[in-house]
Amino acid sequence: MIPFKLTDDLIAEIEQLIEDQKDTELSSLLEDIHYADIAEIINELNDDEATYLIKLLDSDKTSDILTELDEDIREAILGNLSAKEIAEELDELDTDDAADIVGELPKDMVQRVISELEDKEHAKDIVDLLRYDENSAGGLMAKELVKVNENWNVLTCVKEMRAQAENVTRVHSIYVVDDEEKLKGRLSLKDLLTTSTKTHIKDIYIPKVDYVNVNEKPEEVAKIMSKYDLEAIPVVDEIGRLVGRITIDDIVDVIKEEAEKDYQMAAGISQDVEADDSIWELTKARLPWLFIGMMGGIGAASIINVFQGAFVTFPILLAFIPLMQATAGNVGVQSSAIVVQGLANDSIKGEIWGRLLKELILGLVNGLALAFIFLLISHFGFKTSYMVSFTVGIALVTVIVNAALIGTFVPIFLNKRGIDPAIATGPFITTSNDVLGILIYFSIAKVLLNF
Known part of the structure; x- marks a missing residue:
């Protein structure tokens, strides 16, 4: 794969296509470009041009693009979209990313956007995440995960996993809970595949599982995941119920933000600022x-x-x-x-x-x-x-x-x-x-x- 390189010529070509409203050529040009690279392109456009691109491309791609944009650019774009258009973007996102975007919206817009979401369960999960402090594991986690009940047998477990996996981008782990939704352990895929379909999950699951509380600081979550080389970690509430999971991509963002903050403090800058700030x-x-x-x-x-x-x-x-x-x-x-x-x-x-x-x-x-x-x-x-x-x-x-x-x-x-x-x-x-x-x-x- 050839690394993407943002050039002045490419920006000029896109700006000209937008001005001429050549949607077909513009869509074709951006079709094979990764959403993170398109976000890099949009960061170089003005607000109207950026909004034009977001409205042109499909929501399954633009939803990911929005998560990669600079906050001020994303805020300007969202300000140019209707509640229904924003909801269409959120429907394509995992709950943690969707909640982050909703949290940036004006208060009078939040309720309208939530009401426009087609998937009501998705909307409920987003609202649930919004109640957590953004500087906590609860504010960092996503609700999408695969969990099975300890009292199920393997056959029931596989059927339920298939249904759950449709809404999960990556299945890092299979978590085991009891009837009260309390986290009990994790399930090995190998054990699941090599065990009789009549075997109960409580007889084969692994009780040892690392987890964090919803109130844990993101920095502490990062230390735990780094120490134990975890790709994902489950999050439990105050009484031990499984409520979400945090994946490595979210932790990379935490580590990056913390490093940037420490670097600025070491240089004698007391607030989190960027070169483009006023x-x-x-x-x-x-x-x-x-x-x-x-x-x-x-x-x-x-x-x-x-x-x-x-x-x-x-x-x-x-x-x-x-x-x-x-x-x-x-x-x-x-x-x-x-x-x-x-x-x-x-x-x-x-x-x-x-x-x-x-x-x-x-x-x-x-x-x-x-x-x-x-x-x-x-x-x-x-x-x-x-x-x-x-x-x-x-x-x-x-x-x-x-x-x-x-x-x-x-x-x-x-x-x-x-x-x-x-x-x-x-x-x-x-x-x-x-x-x-x-x-x-x-x-x-x-x-x-x-x-």
Whole structure:
């Protein structure tokens, strides 16, 4: 299969076909293009052109296209469709995707769209999903699954599975429930095919099954599915009834969104924004951390001002200020990034003191190695006195150890307080270590050089 490539020529051709209303040629051009690639094309069109394409193509394809579009483009398209047209799209979607789209509609439109759905059971499932918090397993799950009763025999089970499978895009697992719909286990397809048709399901099902509660956070669901290599996981309600399942494609989206959020936080962006957002939205996301960075710079400048008398006797000390700030910031970000990653995948175990001791030793090793290299460079490159070089070297080791400890402690502390530790890998750590690095540097210099 040749990878799809979006080109300016293709966009121009589609725009021209839309303008000329050559529907047959347009349909033929898009016929063999995957719905995700068509979504990529539509993202480049204006609202009217995008709506034209959605109305032209069949609902079985456009329904999937809608799930792949940028939210603002999808919102504009849905605003140009009637309640009946939107309902036709939702009828083709799994309940989780349909519920996501309904959740984006204006409140006055939701009821009209739901009433237009042809499949009333599908409509009921969508309404049921809308009651869950979107930031929960319940808000992430789909209602489509294959389940069998433990009291059925194999023959009845196969008949029921055939009927259920018609509404399920992919059958990842067969779940077993009791008469109260409580999850009991899972059924092996091999056991089903190799067992007598008169055998009861309760005699052959596997009681061990991983599951999550409807109130579980998506991030926790992602950890469980990643740890056990699951393609799907069942979801139960507060009393253990099977109410849905979450598939790997939904979890990939969760992991992607979480990675994007952590990356932005590490870069000092406090809100979830994109390059196409308004200047006001981008400013709100960036300005708070820029302000903190500025205050950190003012703090460092104040510390330098306190020790300015030293520059008369030891002006060379000024030259090494960037060294202290850069090293402290880099070490702090390195330490915090590793800890945040460990917290994200649950690989950090044991007491915090053991982790701090490890970082203390690591900081000493790295600090002594860098200090030795610095002593050689400062002596032969800067021609500084032995005492000044020794002082800067001691300060460098201390700054590195301090930055490593802060970079380790802060994300763990934030995590225990229920705050996203990813915030610690950005300007917060860099700024705090810059200021403390300068303070440590001049404090050690004052003691050793006696100025």
